[in-house]
Amino acid sequence: MRRLLPQALVVAFLAGGTTAFVAEDKAVELTVDGRPRTLHTFADDVGELLAEEGVKVGAHDMVAPAPGTALTSGDEIAVRYGRPVRLTLDGERHELWTTAPTVEEALRRLGVRAEGAYMSVSRAQPIGRAGLALDVRTERSVTVMADGRARTVRTNAATVREVVRAAGITLRGQDTTSVDPGSFPRDGQTVTVLRITGSQEVREEQIPFAVRRTEDPSLFKGTQVVERTGQPGLRRVTYSLRTVNGVRQRPRRIRDEVVRAPRTQVVKVGTKPRPTSVRGADGLNWQSLAACESGGRPNAVDPSGTYGGLYQFDTRTWQSLGGSGRPQDASAQEQTFRAKKLYVRRGASPWPHCGTRLHG
Numbered sequence: 522m523r524r525l526l527p528q529a530l531v532v533a534f535l536a537g538g539t540t541a542f543v544a545e546d547k548a549v550e551l552t553v554d555g556r557p558r559t560l561h562t563f564a565d566d567v568g569e570l571l572a573e574e575g576v577k578v579g580a581h582d583m584v585a586p587a588p589g590t591a592l593t594s595g596d597e598i599a600v601r602y603g604r605p606v607r608l609t610l611d612g613e614r615h616e617l618w619t620t621a622p623t624v625e626e627a628l629r630r631l632g633v634r635a636e637g638a639y640m641s642v643s644r645a646q647p648i649g650r651a652g653l654a655l656d657v658r659t660e661r662s663v664t665v666m667a668d669g670r671a672r673t674v675r676t677n678a679a680t681v682r683e684v685v686r687a688a689g690i691t692l693r694g695q696d697t698t699s700v701d702p703g704s705f706p707r708d709g710q711t712v713t714v715l716r717i718t719g720s721q722e723v724r725e726e727q728i729p730f731a732v733r734r735t736e737d738p739s740l741f742k743g744t745q746v747v748e749r750t751g752q753p754g755l756r757r758v759t760y761s762l763r764t765v766n767g768v769r770q771r772p773r774r775i776r777d778e779v780v781r782a783p784r785t786q787v788v789k790v791g792t793k794p795r796p797t798s799v800r801g802a803d804g805l806n807w808q809s810l811a812a813c814e815s816g817g818r819p820n821a822v823d824p825s826g827t828y829g830g831l832y833q834f835d836t837r838t839w840q841s842l843g844g845s846g847r848p849q850d851a852s853a854q855e856q857t858f859r860a861k862k863l864y865v866r867r868g869a870s871p872w873p874h875c876g877t878r879l880h881g
Contacts, residue, residue, distance in 0.1 A: 546594075547595075554622075571588065582601065582620070585598070607652070608657065610633060625644040633659070641654070665690060667714035680702065695719050696714065699712060715765050716766050721760065724760065730784055731783065739791075739793060740791025743795060746845065750786060752783060755781040759774075761774075797857070810860075810878045814831065815830065821833070821849065822849055834859070864879070
């Protein structure tokens with residue numbers, strides 16, 4: 522009895538240990554990217570199983586059930602690796618990840634309407650681990666206005682130009698559209714065809730000359746003498762003339778060239794103080810005479826335009842007294858000075874109606 526008892530205990534211990542060992546072994550099915558395998562594992566959860574099998578997963582990969590889920594015999598574990606997709610959808614680029622096995626399934630998951638769409642690859646194309654670049658243009662409704670008619674087309678075209686062509690409209694010569702012909706057509710957009718005819722017109726235009734004034738101490742103040750006459754220049758300008766849908770547009774300046782440069786006018790401006798005293802005429806009542814002749818206005822001109830200034834000089838008399846230009850353009854001081862000179866020559870006779878005021 523003593524000799525058999527330890528042996529019985531050892532047998533019982535071994536029997537119990539074997540039972541525990543067999544209970545921890547689990548039969549599970551692991552599917553990675555659609556390839557199933559049946560495994561026997563002692564892993565406690567999904568994460569341990571994946572580590573045992575060397576299956577590494579990242580943020581873009583799908584594991585079901587989640588890695589922390591406890592394992593039991595008969596469980597099915599699915600792993601799907603994420604694939605990068607460079608999707609250009611209706612002209613806009615997107616960088617995406619998907620676990621979908623095919624292009625069609627990826628678009629379905631993204632909610633992209635594939636019916637009637639253009640695709641750069643087949644819908645059935647498998648998406649490998651390296652991913653793929655995919656250009657999708659969904660079908661859109663675009664209205665084209667041309668030649669007084671509206672045409673609505675369903676299209677997956679890449680440019681407005683292609684939409685216009687699909688509507689059976691031909692652009693000729695300078696014709697274009699209301700939006701950039703190379704732009705992407707949007708759903709519900711209205712595009713107007715612009716029928717353009719154009720020509721060019723050349724016009725000659727004067728270039729005004731500049732005036733340069735230089736002081737001259739030999740001339741009295743208020744005196745200006747043109748030393749060199751100015752001459753306008755000549756410019757040849759080319760304009761673009763366009764008619765858009767029968768409406769003439771404003772001419773657009775596209776080119777100009779100087780045919781003849783303008784010549785600057787040079788004017789001498791007197792700086793010498795002008796004398797105000799004339800012997801034999803200083804003591805007379807010139808203010809009264811001016812009031813009678815012109816109402817005391819230095820710029821006065823008679824209705825005929827012949828006489829001007831305070832004392833109503835005619836231009837010929839004015840210039841004979843040393844004046845330049847017109848009397849009404851000179852200062853009151855200069856006009857009085859020259860009136861005094863005229864009085865010394867001819868007395869009060871130049872002012873037959875108002876001359877008596879000089880002695881009043």
